[in-house]
Amino acid sequence: MAVKRDRVPVREQDPKVRATNFEEVCLGYNEEEAVAEAERCLNCKKPMCVSGCPVNINIPAFIEQVKNRDFEKAAQIIAESSSLPAVCGRVCPQETQCEGKCILGIKGEPVAIGKLERFVADWAREHNIEPVPAKEKKGKKVAVIGSGPAGLTCAGDLAKMGYDVKIFEALHQAGGVLVYGIPEFRLPKDEVVAHEVENVKKLGVEIETNVIVGKTVTIDELLNEEGFDAVFIGSGAGLPKFMGIPGEQANGVFSANEFLTRNNLMKAFREDHDTPIYRGRKVAVVGGGNVAMDAARTALRLGAETHIVYRRSEAELPARVEEVHHAKEEGINFHLLTNPTEILVDDNGWVKGIRCIKMELGEPDASGRRRPIAVPGSEYEIEVDAVIMSLGTSPNPLISSTTEGLEVNKWKCIVADENNGATTKEGVYAGGDAVTGAATVILAMGAGKAAAAGIDEYLSK
Amino acid sequence: MYKILKAELLADKIYLMDVEAPRVAKSCQPGQFVIVKIDDAGERIPLTICDYDAEAGTVTIVFQCVGESTYRMADLKAGDAFEDFTGPLGCPSEWINEDIEELKKKKMLFVAGGVGTAPVYPQVKWLHDHGIDADVIIGAKTKDLIILEKEMEAVAGNLYVTTDDGSYKHKGMVTSVVEELVEAGKQYDQCIAIGPVIMMKFTCLLTKKLGIPTIVSMNPIMVDGTGMCGACRLTVGGEVKFACVDGPEFDGHLVDFDQAMKRQQMYKTEEGRALLRYQEGKTHHGGCGMCGGDE
Ligand SMILES: Cc1cc2nc3c(=O)[nH]c(=O)nc-3n(C[C@H](O)[C@H](O)[C@H](O)COP(=O)(O)OP(=O)(O)OC[C@H]3O[C@@H](n4cnc5c(N)ncnc54)[C@H](O)[C@@H]3O)c2cc1C
Ligand SMILES: Cc1cc2nc3c(=O)[nH]c(=O)nc-3n(C[C@H](O)[C@H](O)[C@H](O)COP(=O)(O)OP(=O)(O)OC[C@H]3O[C@@H](n4cnc5c(N)ncnc54)[C@H](O)[C@@H]3O)c2cc1C
Ligand code: SF4
Ligand code: SF4
Ligand code: FES
Ligand SMILES: [Mg+2]
Numbered sequence: 001m002a003v004k005r006d007r008v009p010v011r012e013q014d015p016k017v018r019a020t021n022f023e024e025v026c027l028g029y030n031e032e033e034a035v036a037e038a039e040r041c042l043n044c045k046k047p048m049c050v051s052g053c054p055v056n057i058n059i060p061a062f063i064e065q066v067k068n069r070d071f072e073k074a075a076q077i078i079a080e081s082s083s084l085p086a087v088c089g090r091v092c093p094q095e096t097q098c099e100g101k102c103i104l105g106i107k108g109e110p111v112a113i114g115k116l117e118r119f120v121a122d123w124a125r126e127h128n129i130e131p132v133p134a135k136e137k138k139g140k141k142v143a144v145i146g147s148g149p150a151g152l153t154c155a156g157d158l159a160k161m162g163y164d165v166k167i168f169e170a171l172h173q174a175g176g177v178l179v180y181g182i183p184e185f186r187l188p189k190d191e192v193v194a195h196e197v198e199n200v201k202k203l204g205v206e207i208e209t210n211v212i213v214g215k216t217v218t219i220d221e222l223l224n225e226e227g228f229d230a231v232f233i234g235s236g237a238g239l240p241k242f243m244g245i246p247g248e249q250a251n252g253v254f255s256a257n258e259f260l261t262r263n264n265l266m267k268a269f270r271e272d273h274d275t276p277i278y279r280g281r282k283v284a285v286v287g288g289g290n291v292a293m294d295a296a297r298t299a300l301r302l303g304a305e306t307h308i309v310y311r312r313s314e315a316e317l318p319a320r321v322e323e324v325h326h327a328k329e330e331g332i333n334f335h336l337l338t339n340p341t342e343i344l345v346d347d348n349g350w351v352k353g354i355r356c357i358k359m360e361l362g363e364p365d366a367s368g369r370r371r372p373i374a375v376p377g378s379e380y381e382i383e384v385d386a387v388i389m390s391l392g393t394s395p396n397p398l399i400s401s402t403t404e405g406l407e408v409n410k411w412k413c414i415v416a417d418e419n420n421g422a423t424t425k426e427g428v429y430a431g432g433d434a435v436t437g438a439a440t441v442i443l444a445m446g447a448g449k450a451a452a453a454g455i456d457e458y459l460s461k
Numbered sequence: 462m463y464k465i466l467k468a469e470l471l472a473d474k475i476y477l478m479d480v481e482a483p484r485v486a487k488s489c490q491p492g493q494f495v496i497v498k499i500d501d502a503g504e505r506i507p508l509t510i511c512d513y514d515a516e517a518g519t520v521t522i523v524f525q526c527v528g529e530s531t532y533r534m535a536d537l538k539a540g541d542a543f544e545d546f547t548g549p550l551g552c553p554s555e556w557i558n559e560d561i562e563e564l565k566k567k568k569m570l571f572v573a574g575g576v577g578t579a580p581v582y583p584q585v586k587w588l589h590d591h592g593i594d595a596d597v598i599i600g601a602k603t604k605d606l607i608i609l610e611k612e613m614e615a616v617a618g619n620l621y622v623t624t625d626d627g628s629y630k631h632k633g634m635v636t637s638v639v640e641e642l643v644e645a646g647k648q649y650d651q652c653i654a655i656g657p658v659i660m661m662k663f664t665c666l667l668t669k670k671l672g673i674p675t676i677v678s679m680n681p682i683m684v685d686g687t688g689m690c691g692a693c694r695l696t697v698g699g700e701v702k703f704a705c706v707d708g709p710e711f712d713g714h715l716v717d718f719d720q721a722m723k724r725q726q727m728y729k730t731e732e733g734r735a736l737l738r739y740q741e742g743k744t745h746h747g748g749c750g751m752c753g754g755d756e
Contacts, residue, residue, distance in 0.1 A: 258690035349723035
């Protein structure tokens with residue numbers, strides 16, 4: 001029975017406390033809270049929420065089981081569509097996806113679908129609900145390149161169908177952006193990410209780390225010498241952009257990828273790990289996406305006074321609303337409608353400040369967002385000792401440049417069929433950020449799923 | 462795990478190791494590098510590939526102890542293993558893809574400084590295996606720091622050894638040897654200089670004057686080594702390049718060496734503290750108020 005009342009609030013670490021630690025900000029629902037929130041769901045006949053979810057999780061059905069307190073059943077329903085629910089429940093931009101379509105959102109607050117999904121996934125983990133490997137083997141081998149959400153999903157699905165799957169990962173640890181990009185305080189690494197990776201392994205998937213496809217081994221070698229029958233490319237979009245403004249080569253200027261990788265993957269924030277990180281006293285982060293919020297909140301936790309510099313207005317911030325809200329609560333300063341023009345450098349080559357210019361919004365551009373235009377004479381300086389560039393990333397050409405017959409578009413994205421992941425090279429499939437450019441976890445998963453089906457069809461011919 | 466089959470002290474604080482890494486050994490070429498990580502707490506350490514044996518599945522690295530990680534590596538013995546060992550990274554030396562007959566017509570000069578001798582060795586050996594004898598200059602501060610002299614002798618056309626303090630063979634910097642050779646009438650079509658950035662800088666200033674095209678191998682601070690972080694960026698001919706994917710070898714006459722040297726200082730204080738912590742081990746007393754040792 002649906003109950004009419006406000007959304008059950010989720011418990012969070014106090015902003016003052018969490019600004020000094022790397023523990024998870026959002027504490028999630030307990031059983032009572034989850035059931036209470038589930039009771040708000042109307043169990044719609046034509047659930048709009050499902051159409052907002054890129055992998056079409058049967059949302060009303062799993063929420064119904066939460067209401068019934070059959071959390072194991074709820075987990076099974078989610079597992080039919082998603083292999084990384086503990087991740088998606090935490091990082092999906094729900095307000096523009098499932099929750100953005102929820103009928104309750106028209107007049108009031110939508111059902112907290114993401115928080116419920118997270119609750120169910122965490123419950124399943126804590127109660128050791130394990131995936132079941134395929135009973136019958138197909139006797140065919142598939143290589144998966146990259147262990148981000150796209151690769152993990154594709155590998156998991158293929159293994160469930162009975163294929164022998166091996167993931168090749170360039171870094172020393174599996175998980176892609178989930179381990180090197182998204183920080184611990186949003187997505188716990190050992191508890192959540194490592195567990196999801198283990199689950200994929202339990203399905204029989206092998207993971208070989210430290211293999212850079214295109215360098216260590218080529219796709220043609222995998223197909224022709226190592227006996228793989230098909231390949232899936234889920235290599236992401238890891239190449240960082242810089243602005244090209246004066247001073248960008250100074251000491252103290254980092255890409256968000258460098259700063260986050262040092263902290264997350266290499267655990268530089270821990271004294272007992274060898275990788276150094278430059279903490280900075282006053283840090284400017286340039287950009288307004290999730291990556292910028294993550295970099296800023298990480299710098300804050302490492303002890304810096306932190307400023308976000310973004311050239312459009314608050315309404316255009318591409319980051320999730322929840323992340324912006326959390327960043328503000330933690331005391332991050334926002335300089336909106338502001339664009340850097342130069343990084344100021346001292347005599348020894350270190351950052352000493354950032355020169356910015358005020359912007360105003362003009363006519364909408366190709367993306368539909370109003371184009372920012374510089375206001376003449378409005379330049380001013382902010383004194384900082386570190387600048388983190390968070391301007392987006394593009395796919396790494398390492399694979400495309402070493403694979404004959406693999407077509408890429410002008411942004412170096414691999415050309416692949418949206419429906420089944422097929423590329424221009426026979427037996428080679430692709431999906432995720434490598435195809436779309438930097439996007440979201442759930443879209444990468446959706447692409448991994450579609451490609452798994454495409455590969456199955458190809459290999460069943 | 463990647464097993465260390467041989468660990469040998471070559472000179473003061475300079476070690477050579479053969480490491481079992483069949484995939485890297487099978488696909489690497491001169492000019493490329495690897496990244497090693499000792500254990501879970503370790504950092505990713507880039508090292509040039511010094512030699513490789515595809516059949517045995519081994520890769521040889523040579524490193525000098527300069528800080529916490531390299532000292533920690535020096536403690537490893539044959540039988541121990543690296544947790545991670547990845548590569549080959551970077552582009553192979555460009556001349557490998559040149560027409561071999563054209564290459565044979567070229568007079569090549571290699572200038573190796575300090576541990577830079579290690580990465581020069583596979584290149585000279587490759588040329589030797591293809592019937593080309595190159596001239597090689599090895600320079601070091603002092604006699605005890607000269608490495609791989611015998612090995613190099615076996616594959617080089619002419620080998621010139623020099624020490625800054627004159628404790629062994631020729632006295633003077635590598636640049637003085639280049640000058641003397643050219644004055645004596647030698648002509649070179651290509652120079653390849655590998656060593657400390659300061660040495661590469663001065664070699665390039667000289668070869669530019671002498672009109673000899675020069676390739677250098679850059680060693681900026683790296684993290685992933687795959688083009689993902691941008692830590693390794695350099696300015697070459699006014700353009701930003703990522704050394705790990707666009708290099709590590711570049712046209713030395715275009716590299717902004719002064720900027721590269723500044724960027725190498727990025728983590729100096731952090732690294733210094735880490736080294737102290739490591740060397741003093743459990744006896745570390747804190748007290749400086751900087752390193753967290755008193756917390
Ligand atoms: C800091 C940050 C925060 C983000 N926050 C959110 C968020 O809140 N919500 C959200 O939905 N999305 C978020 N995103 C985006 C999301 O993480 C990505 O869209 C998603 O991870 C893409 O998945 P993928 O599998 O395509 O690629 P990736 O996750 O990038 O994984 C690719 C993997 O392939 C490996 N690889 C690359 N090249 C090779 C090669 N040649 N050989 C072998 N392996 C290779 C890489 O090392 C990597 O492990 C964020 C991204 C970043 C960087
Ligand atoms: C492509 C490449 C090839 C290299 N080949 C060799 C080699 O064959 N033999 C050898 O002895 N050394 C080589 N180096 C340098 C070697 O990586 C550094 O000496 C080592 O990382 C120092 O680590 P540390 O913790 O012992 O010293 P630290 O005390 O941490 O640092 C000392 C100095 O080493 C450099 N350094 C530190 N961390 C890094 C890093 N992550 N990446 C690059 N440089 C760093 C910096 O200039 C620093 O100031 C190479 C570097 C690169 C980029
Ligand atoms: S996977 Fe993401 S979009 Fe789909 S239901 Fe879960 S939170 Fe919503
Ligand atoms: S749209 Fe909202 S109320 Fe309707 S089923 Fe989905 S979550 Fe429940
Ligand atoms: S080391 Fe990260 S991009 Fe080169
Ligand atoms: Mg170090």
